[in-house]
Amino acid sequence: MQKKYLEAGKIVGTHGIKGELRVQPWCDSAEFLTRFSTLYLEAGNVPVHVLSSRVHKELLLMVLEGVDSVEKADTYRNKVLYLDRSDVTLPDGRYFMQDLVGLDVYDADTFLYYGTLTRVLRTGANDVYQITAQDHKNYLIPAVPEFILGIDLEKGKMMIRPIRGIFDDED
Secondary structure (H helix, E strand, O other): OOOOEEEEEEEEEEEOOOOEEEEEEOOOOHHHHOOOOEEEEHHHOEEEEEEEEEEEOOEEEEEEOOOOOHHHHHOOOOOEEEEEHHHOOOOOOOOOHHHHOOOEEEEOOOOOEEEEEEEEEEOOOOEEEEEEOOOOOEEEEEOOOOOEEEEEOOOOEEEEOOOOOOOOOOO
């Protein structure tokens, strides 16, 4: 079952003396988070109204309603921000990373079970999926259409056609 509230980032500090918060994004980018006027704390239980937000380097700087001093802002340090899934429309073929982690990974041709997708690595050019086999070995596959043939979130499955040699010792 998909979570209603997804982790969006972490408040890592303050910026200036007027209560601006520095947020490390845990999603596509800081730019993505500028779209939201409401975010949530405490796993989605506490809504917070965003008065303003802007990108600064790779961080998001934001001002929350009721936070108007560095002292108040500092009380939010290390808190995780969440977004409501219903506030986002993803294009076809795009997924929330949190929905991908935990998928069972199978060979699209042989239906051989490879393991569980345990991590999504952001590399710049394309994401890389870490698959952990039952023997606890980790394998990395590029998250590109040539290798990822299907994702079914409802069934919890990902179908792949891996590069020769990733899951075996072939040359």
